[in-house]
Amino acid sequence: MSIYDTLNAEQREAVFHTEGPLLILAGAGSGKTRVLTHRIAYLIEEKGINPWNILAITFTNKAAGEMRERVDDIVGFGSESIWVSTFHSTCVRILRRHIDRLGYDNNFTIYDSDDQKTLMKDVCKLLQIDTKTYRERMILSAISSAKDEMVTPEEYELNAYGDFSKKKIAEAYKEYERQLKANNALDFDDLLVKTVQLFQTQPEILEYYQDRFRYIMVDEYQDTNTVQFKLISLLAAKYKNLCVVGDDDQSIYKFRGANIQNILSFEKEFEHTKVIKLEQNYRSTSTILDAANAVIKNNVGRKAKSLWTENGEGEKIQFRQFDTAYDEAEYIVGDIRERVDNGKAAYCDHAVLYRTNAQSRLFEEKMITANIPYKIVGGVNFYARKEIKDLLAYLKTIDNGKDDLAVRRIINVPKRGIGLTTVNRITEAAQQRGISFYEALCSADLVPGLGRSISKLESFAAMIEYFRKEAEHLSITELMKEILTETGYVEELKAEGEEEAEVRLQNIDEFLNKIAAYEESCEEELPTLSGFLEEVALVADIDSLDEESDYVVLMTLHSAKGLEFPYVYLAGMEDGIFPSYMTITADDPTELEEERRLCYVGITRAKKELSMTCARRRMIRGETQYNKMSRFLKEVPPQLLSTGKIVEKEELELPKQNAYVQAKQSFQAKPFMISKPVQQFGVKSGEGLSYGVGDRVRHMKFGEGTVTAITEGGRDYEVSVDFDSAGTKKMFASFAKLQKV
DNA sequence: GTGCCTGCTCACGGG
DNA sequence: GAGCAGGCAC
Numbered sequence: 001m002s003i004y005d006t007l008n009a010e011q012r013e014a015v016f017h018t019e020g021p022l023l024i025l026a027g028a029g030s031g032k033t034r035v036l037t038h039r040i041a042y043l044i045e046e047k048g049i050n051p052w053n054i055l056a057i058t059f060t061n062k063a064a065g066e067m068r069e070r071v072d073d074i075v076g077f078g079s080e081s082i083w084v085s086t087f088h089s090t091c092v093r094i095l096r097r098h099i100d101r102l103g104y105d106n107n108f109t110i111y112d113s114d115d116q117k118t119l120m121k122d123v124c125k126l127l128q129i130d131t132k133t134y135r136e137r138m139i140l141s142a143i144s145s146a147k148d149e150m151v152t153p154e155e156y157e158l159n160a161y162g163d164f165s166k167k168k169i170a171e172a173y174k175e176y177e178r179q180l181k182a183n184n185a186l187d188f189d190d191l192l193v194k195t196v197q198l199f200q201t202q203p204e205i206l207e208y209y210q211d212r213f214r215y216i217m218v219d220e221y222q223d224t225n226t227v228q229f230k231l232i233s234l235l236a237a238k239y240k241n242l243c244v245v246g247d248d249d250q251s252i253y254k255f256r257g258a259n260i261q262n263i264l265s266f267e268k269e270f271e272h273t274k275v276i277k278l279e280q281n282y283r284s285t286s287t288i289l290d291a292a293n294a295v296i297k298n299n300v301g302r303k304a305k306s307l308w309t310e311n312g313e314g315e316k317i318q319f320r321q322f323d324t325a326y327d328e329a330e331y332i333v334g335d336i337r338e339r340v341d342n343g344k345a346a347y348c349d350h351a352v353l354y355r356t357n358a359q360s361r362l363f364e365e366k367m368i369t370a371n372i373p374y375k376i377v378g379g380v381n382f383y384a385r386k387e388i389k390d391l392l393a394y395l396k397t398i399d400n401g402k403d404d405l406a407v408r409r410i411i412n413v414p415k416r417g418i419g420l421t422t423v424n425r426i427t428e429a430a431q432q433r434g435i436s437f438y439e440a441l442c443s444a445d446l447v448p449g450l451g452r453s454i455s456k457l458e459s460f461a462a463m464i465e466y467f468r469k470e471a472e473h474l475s476i477t478e479l480m481k482e483i484l485t486e487t488g489y490v491e492e493l494k495a496e497g498e499e500e501a502e503v504r505l506q507n508i509d510e511f512l513n514k515i516a517a518y519e520e521s522c523e524e525e526l527p528t529l530s531g532f533l534e535e536v537a538l539v540a541d542i543d544s545l546d547e548e549s550d551y552v553v554l555m556t557l558h559s560a561k562g563l564e565f566p567y568v569y570l571a572g573m574e575d576g577i578f579p580s581y582m583t584i585t586a587d588d589p590t591e592l593e594e595e596r597r598l599c600y601v602g603i604t605r606a607k608k609e610l611s612m613t614c615a616r617r618r619m620i621r622g623e624t625q626y627n628k629m630s631r632f633l634k635e636v637p638p639q640l641l642s643t644g645k646i647v648e649k650e651e652l653e654l655p656k657q658n659a660y661v662q663a664k665q666s667f668q669a670k671p672f673m674i675s676k677p678v679q680q681f682g683v684k685s686g687e688g689l690s691y692g693v694g695d696r697v698r699h700m701k702f703g704e705g706t707v708t709a710i711t712e713g714g715r716d717y718e719v720s721v722d723f724d725s726a727g728t729k730k731m732f733a734s735f736a737k738l739q740k741v
Numbered sequence: 742g743t744g745c746c747t748g749c750t751c752a753c754g755g756g
Numbered sequence: 757g758a759g760c761a762g763g764c765a766c
Contacts, residue, residue: 059755059756060755060756061755061756086756087756088755088756089756110756112756113755135750137751188755188756189756191756252754253754253755255753255754256754256755256756355753355754356752356753356754357752357753357754358752358753358757378754378755412742415742415743417742417743418742419742419743420742421742422742537756538756539756556753556754556755557754558753558754558755559754559755580752580753580754581753582753583753595753598754619757620752621750621751621752621757621758622757622758623757
């Protein structure tokens with residue numbers, strides 16, 4: 001009995017087909033990761049391929065981490081020399097070694113979208129482009145699309161012939177590129193573009209990597225864009241042992257240039273491609289699968305596919321419509337709480353998926369009140385916080401003095417009396433002399449009109465030079481600590497004493513932890529400053545989902561791709577949210593199709609049970625919006641849905657019950673048929689609670705305290721308690737389970 | 742040069 | 757609702 005016996009016929013065919021181009025069309029949950037990992041094992045163990053010669057590319061860090069883990073499990077010896085990484089980190093690893101051939105320093109900086117925006121602002125100022133007519137983001141997204149298609153600034157200009165706004169963008173593109181290069185920096189798109197350029201201009205480097213990566217595998221192939229396709233085509237051109245796995249129904253990244261044509265071009269670019277379809281689903285119940293199929297079949301532009309499963313029918317899909325987004329969040333949180341308390345599942349068996357990151361806040365609040373451990377994936381990047389960016393700018397300045405953006409960011413942080421006027425004078429001088437900002441600053445005495453600032457500039461430069469010297473023999477952690485004390489950064493925050501400063505200090509501690517974690521994780525390779533900065537730039541969430549801890553996962557539908565959970569909640573199923581307002585109003589019907597594929601991805605994440613919820617009104621950007629239920633919901637056959645306990649009319653008009661029971665009941669199951677808001681029950685504040693304002697109460701976690709206020713908060717009572725040790729907290733009566741003492 | 746206030750924009754998604 | 761740019765007073 002070998003490990004390959006557990007595979008079905010098609011999966012085995014894919015595993016055993018090792019030579020030549022292979023296209024695997026794998027439906028959701030059809031075990032494609034299993035195929036890829038087994039294929040790697042087969043290559044090494046049965047075909048005697050050196051693990052060193054294998055490259056597996058994924059889209060997200062999360063997917064890469066998961067694949068890495070599974071490969072380690074199955075391969076055992078030698079698995080660490082297989083490259084398992086994202087497109088972007090693959091490129092960075094290559095560029096770090098060879099980008100000097102393209103005229104960059106090998107310790108280039110990577111700009112995130114904030115940096116890009118800052119740079120573009122400078123560009124627009126320089127070219128006198130009015131950012132009211134041409135928004136920085138608009139220009140940047142045009143440039144990004146151009147780079148995805150490998151269009152150079154010069155080509156862009158040629159194409160723009162006669163089109164005024166395109167011409168403007170072309171100008172900005174050119175200058176943006178010039179400044180990036182001057183700063184020795186690359187943006188995310190450049191990582192791919194420059195790698196392709198490197199391969200196209202340096203045949204011997206290309207050949208080295210072709211020989212190295214004799215066996216290449218690409219996951220989520222449907223989401224590759226033109227430059228990514230070019231990259232793998234170049235790498236695989238010599239041996240043609242390229243295996244790509246994709247599902248056109250799960251293509252959800254058209255917005256960043258994903259090109260479905262790549263699946264079609266694949267068979268053109270690589271002759272004699274073997275195509276294998278995986279159609280048996282091992283993940284979900286047939287109910288969930290039927291719903292997914294019913295939704296996706298409304299898309300016109302797709303390849304016919306028939307997913308099937310041997311799994312049972314399972315539970316119906318739960319559907320609820322609520323009055324407000326608060327109610328929705330409470331229902332979901334309460335449902336999870338109940339299932340965990342009943343011992344039916346652990347926290348980590350649950351995932352809450354939503355369309356936009358902004359929706360996470362409500363769930364976060366409710367999870368905290370319900371004392372449910374949770375983890376938000378994605379969202380505001382830790383490394384995008386102000387204090388962290390400041391500290392990173394120090395490290396970048398020390399590592400790469402050409403990064404003007406970084407130097408300018410910290411030249412007056414903490415305050416050292418170097419103002420905007422001085423910075424502008426230096427910028428000008430640097431531009432005139434064609435040197436970097438930092439170089440100009442070092443010879444400040446040559447810059448006219450600086451006056452008294454010169455001494456301040458000199459001491460700043462002396463400090464950076466001192467750090468550079470220290471960096472030679474200190475670890476990154478030690479260097480960072482040195483920076484924190486020498487610059488007075490921590491001192492300044494401590495002096496503020498505000499709560500916000502407190503949070504920032506905690507984040508700095510967290511940052512030090514992350515540095516330490518990086519230094520530990522580099523076992524053989526020496527931890528370097530550049531290495532750390534690179535990891536930070538590429539990894540959104542350094543700590544990926546770890547299996548050890550037990551928590552509910554909150555994330556966007558996009559982040560959820562490739563993952564699976566026994567219990568999945570799709571929240572915010574409303575027209576205007578999902579599908580988003582932009583796609584509903586768009587002229588292009590394919591945008592709605594992309595949105596529908598996203599829905600398909602969401603549904604097929606669920607293994608056992610799926611719940612879909614929506615709210616009649618919710619706050620968006622500070623204003624209340626009234627939404628209809630999502631059109632995708634209506635595409636699910638009604639017989640697959642359950643709307644929970646239907647409360648009869650009489651029951652609604654029953655004499656007042658105990659308010660606590662009522663509150664609990666109303667958030668547990670509020671079917672969408674009820675049009676009468678529960679608030680109208682006519683219960684007065686505090687009635688039915690065993691305690692009132694001024695009473696002493698006990699809370700499971702926070703201990704004893706005094707009730708200061710009770711207000712009616714929609715479904716439930718909101719109770720404010722001044723705890724003796726934990727401070728004042730607001731909580732919902734039904735969750736807090738307060739005991740009168 | 743610094744700090745505060747106002748008003749504008751932003752939000753669709755990830756590396 | 758939040759974060760940021762620009763304007764204005766000190």
